[in-house]
Amino acid sequence: MKAITQTDENDPRSLALTEVDDPQLKSGEVLVKVHAAGVNRGDILQAHGNYPPPPGASEIIGLECSGTIADPGDTGREEGEEVACLLAGGGYGEYVAVPEGQLMPLPEGYSLTEAASVVEVACTVWSNLGMLAGLREGQTVLIHGGGGGIGTFAIQLCKALGATVAVTAGSDEKLETCRELGADILVNYKEQDFAQELKGRCDVILDIIGAKYLKQNLRALNTDGQLVIIGLQGGVKTEINLGALLPRRLSVRGTTLRARSLESKADVVRSTVEHVWPMLADGRVRHHIHATLPLADAARAHELLDSGEVTGKIVLEA
Amino acid sequence: MKAITQTDENDPRSLALTEVDDPQLKSGEVLVKVHAAGVNRGDILQAHGNYPPPPGASEIIGLECSGTIADPGDTGREEGEEVACLLAGGGYGEYVAVPEGQLMPLPEGYSLTEAASVVEVACTVWSNLGMLAGLREGQTVLIHGGGGGIGTFAIQLCKALGATVAVTAGSDEKLETCRELGADILVNYKEQDFAQELKGRCDVILDIIGAKYLKQNLRALNTDGQLVIIGLQGGVKTEINLGALLPRRLSVRGTTLRARSLESKADVVRSTVEHVWPMLADGRVRHHIHATLPLADAARAHELLDSGEVTGKIVLEA
Numbered sequence: 001m002k003a004i005t006q007t008d009e010n011d012p013r014s015l016a017l018t019e020v021d022d023p024q025l026k027s028g029e030v031l032v033k034v035h036a037a038g039v040n041r042g043d044i045l046q047a048h049g050n051y052p053p054p055p056g057a058s059e060i061i062g063l064e065c066s067g068t069i070a071d072p073g074d075t076g077r078e079e080g081e082e083v084a085c086l087l088a089g090g091g092y093g094e095y096v097a098v099p100e101g102q103l104m105p106l107p108e109g110y111s112l113t114e115a116a117s118v119v120e121v122a123c124t125v126w127s128n129l130g131m132l133a134g135l136r137e138g139q140t141v142l143i144h145g146g147g148g149g150i151g152t153f154a155i156q157l158c159k160a161l162g163a164t165v166a167v168t169a170g171s172d173e174k175l176e177t178c179r180e181l182g183a184d185i186l187v188n189y190k191e192q193d194f195a196q197e198l199k200g201r202c203d204v205i206l207d208i209i210g211a212k213y214l215k216q217n218l219r220a221l222n223t224d225g226q227l228v229i230i231g232l233q234g235g236v237k238t239e240i241n242l243g244a245l246l247p248r249r250l251s252v253r254g255t256t257l258r259a260r261s262l263e264s265k266a267d268v269v270r271s272t273v274e275h276v277w278p279m280l281a282d283g284r285v286r287h288h289i290h291a292t293l294p295l296a297d298a299a300r301a302h303e304l305l306d307s308g309e310v311t312g313k314i315v316l317e318a
Numbered sequence: 319m320k321a322i323t324q325t326d327e328n329d330p331r332s333l334a335l336t337e338v339d340d341p342q343l344k345s346g347e348v349l350v351k352v353h354a355a356g357v358n359r360g361d362i363l364q365a366h367g368n369y370p371p372p373p374g375a376s377e378i379i380g381l382e383c384s385g386t387i388a389d390p391g392d393t394g395r396e397e398g399e400e401v402a403c404l405l406a407g408g409g410y411g412e413y414v415a416v417p418e419g420q421l422m423p424l425p426e427g428y429s430l431t432e433a434a435s436v437v438e439v440a441c442t443v444w445s446n447l448g449m450l451a452g453l454r455e456g457q458t459v460l461i462h463g464g465g466g467g468i469g470t471f472a473i474q475l476c477k478a479l480g481a482t483v484a485v486t487a488g489s490d491e492k493l494e495t496c497r498e499l500g501a502d503i504l505v506n507y508k509e510q511d512f513a514q515e516l517k518g519r520c521d522v523i524l525d526i527i528g529a530k531y532l533k534q535n536l537r538a539l540n541t542d543g544q545l546v547i548i549g550l551q552g553g554v555k556t557e558i559n560l561g562a563l564l565p566r567r568l569s570v571r572g573t574t575l576r577a578r579s580l581e582s583k584a585d586v587v588r589s590t591v592e593h594v595w596p597m598l599a600d601g602r603v604r605h606h607i608h609a610t611l612p613l614a615d616a617a618r619a620h621e622l623l624d625s626g627e628v629t630g631k632i633v634l635e636a
Contacts, residue, residue, distance in 0.1 A: 236561035252563070
């Protein structure tokens with residue numbers, strides 16, 4: 001089959017369609033003929049050698065896709081069934097082997113291309129804000145990078161849960177997008193100190209920055225507040241004052257989706273379909289695609305996402 | 319009334335019985351005539367000026383006591399009822415005002431003196447391991463300072479929950495005590511690196527050390543592991559590698575009991591009576607008193623606890 005591979009291992013931009021071996025099905029997996037694959041920051045990190053696939057996963061880039069079942073293996077699924085898939089890797093290819101627990105139906109009213117790019121963001125946001133932090137009506141949540149792919153999705157999902165939503169972003173244009181999606185409190189991090197603006201008010205913070213924001217995030221948390229770190233764009237190591245945690249009973253947690261066990265991923269997928277798919281079906285959460293490119297243009301897609309100027313998702317079509 | 323006060327504010331050992339104003343009851347509080355008060359590390363910290371009472375709480379030392387209701391105020395309680403009390407302060411006096419939500423019955427078979435010293439440790443251990451971390455059968459828990467007041471109690475409670483219990487302590491004698499109480503894995507921290515011994519195995523860690531142990535604690539945690547910090551005997555500030563949290567979905571939490579709201583304390587008290595009192599009644603958790611001293615000897619009691627050589631609780635009798 002054909003798949004995107006890195007032709008020069010020292011050049012993360014050297015992504016090209018090449019001939020590779022077909023995926024081999026293991027028990028409990030189905031073979032999916034890929035229709036489209038979403039592009040994620042993790043894919044760019046992997047091309048840079050900073051986000052290696054977990055043991056046993058495909059070396060091919062791509063954390064989500066949609067397509068049709070080409071071979072149900074031993075699962076009892078139907079050949080030809082349309083599915084969206086959460087992947088540990090392999091989305092940027094013609095075919096991909098997918099554990100049955102990571103198959104999802106298409107959200108009602110969604111095309112294959114739309115579905116391909118909603119899986120990773122929906123599972124990431126729901127597993128952290130819904131399943132882990134248990135965000136509920138009346139609480140205040142802070143979402144960093146409100147204008148990005150995760151941010152725009154999280155704003156809407158949190159509003160659907162009845163939370164007050166604060167966001168940070170780096171431009172007034174992005175903040176205006178956040179406001180249109182329902183964000184209640186807007187902070188331009190280039191002009192304001194979010195910790196000062198939100199001091200002691202946030203029950204949950206969804207953070208993609210890490211080290212650089214840790215101290216400010218702790219200041220922004222309310223009693224019993226939870227900081228959930230899902231990205232480390234601002235570095236990994238920093239000083240922590242544990243004395244700040246105790247009196248207000250704060251917690252700092254970190255998660256990734258990709259490193260979860262098959263069982264844990266199946267849990268996330270089930271819960272996401274149960275809770276988030278209805279929000280997509282009735283439009284409480286709208287999913288915005290910024291651009292659709294042919295799979296062969298993966299390098300261009302990464303460049304576009306890496307520019308930081310994108311609001312919405314980028315999708316590759318096979 | 320008479321109460322222990324600090325006669326020289328620069329000398330934490332200058333604790334003496336002096337004449338002070340009687341406590342004034344607020345709505346929802348009862349006046350308790352103190353029979354006995356437990357001695358806790360927080361009391362020593364307060365005498366050193368490092369653990370000030372929360373706003374509105376008594377300035378008198380003492381986080382737990384037992385006694386009889388001398389004035390039920392507007393609560394509808396019975397005068398003369400024997401109670402154990404969780405306090406924000408005030409235990410080291412003849413009388414103390416107690417919010418009704420912080421009154422507990424004596425555990426079945428317990429004397430007033432025994433009951434006085436079991437409240438703080440029971441609420442601390444249960445609120446952290448039971449309510450917050452949700453420790454359950456089959457999980458592995460690490461308890462630092464296994465030979466101390468919190469440690470000896472926590473070992474038994476965790477065994478009663480069906481967990482595998484690992485402990486650290488600084489002497490083989492203390493470790494032997496831990497073993498007798500049910501601990502399964504014994505680590506002498508002066509001779510062994512607990513992170514090496516327990517690498518990746520602990521679902522929950524109950525920590526009283528803080529900064530000095532942070533890095534090792536994170537290494538010792540299993541996937542989805544929770545580090546719960548309730549003391550900072552090893553300092554407050556240190557470097558954290560947030561990159562260690564994400565792939566294994568670790569969480570770092572800190573808590574105190576004293577700073578909780580009245581509502582939150584009432585929750586803890588209710589849940590502790592429901593879950594822990596039966597363990598005390600049937601002997602699954604045994605509570606050991608090391609020494610009983612008269613209230614006037616508070617300074618000596620603090621010295622004894624501070625020596626670090628005590629296994630079991632110290633109680634002051636009024």
